[in-house]
Amino acid sequence: QKEVEQDPGPLSVPEGAIVSLNCTYSNSAFQYFMWYRQYSRKGPELLMYTYSSGNKEDGRFTAQVDKSSKYISLFIRDSQPSDSATYLCAMSAVRQAGTALIFGKGTTLSVSS
C-alpha cells in the first residue's frame, strides 16, 4: 500500500469555482500535513501547514485534516487562472528539522478565465 495517494488529475475548472484537492495516507504516525504548490519548471512552494486534525484558513485557501479517515483536503475558493499549477500534499511523522517529507504525486489544476 502506497504511503500517500493523490489523484494526479488533471483537474480543469472555470475561474471563480471552488476547488477541492485531496490526499489519503496509510501511516497513522503522520501528524504534520502540508500543501505545496509547484509551477512548471519551479520548485515546490509551501502554501499551507496543519498539525493533527482540524481546519486552517489562509485567505482563499483552507486546509482540512481528518486523521480518523487518514484524509486531507485543500480547498481553493474563487479560483483564479494564476492558481493553475500542480498541488502537492506532503506529510511527516515528527515535526523537527531534518525530517523527511513524504509527498503525494501531485494534482495538476487548470483554471480557465
Next chain:
Amino acid sequence: EPEVTQTPSHQVTQMGQEVILRCVPISNHLYFYWYRQILGQKVEFLVSFYNNEISEKSEIFDDQFSVERPDGSNFTLKIRSTKLEDSAMYFCASCQGSADTQYFGPGTRLTVL
C-alpha cells in the same frame, strides 16, 4: 525575499560519469535537504544534513551518492557513477533549525544518456 538557488538548471551527462549538483541554501538556515522527482512520479526524499553530517537518508541514497557543505554557502550532491535511472529533477531545500518550513530551490534537471 531570500531564496534557495541551484546550479546548473540542466545537466546532461553520460552514463558512468560523475556529476555534482550545487545548491546555495538560504543564508541563516541550518538544515539542508536533497529530494528528487523522476518525471511523472512523486517528489522523493534523498537526504538531510545538519552540522556537517547526514541527519537522515532514504534507501535511494546509496553509496553512489554523497553530500558536502564545502564552504559556508554551498551544499552539493555528488553522484559518483550515474545510471540512466538517475535522470530526474533534483531539488535542494533548506530550513531554519527551530522552524520546520522547508524552502525549495527551482531544481536541477539531470539527464543521463
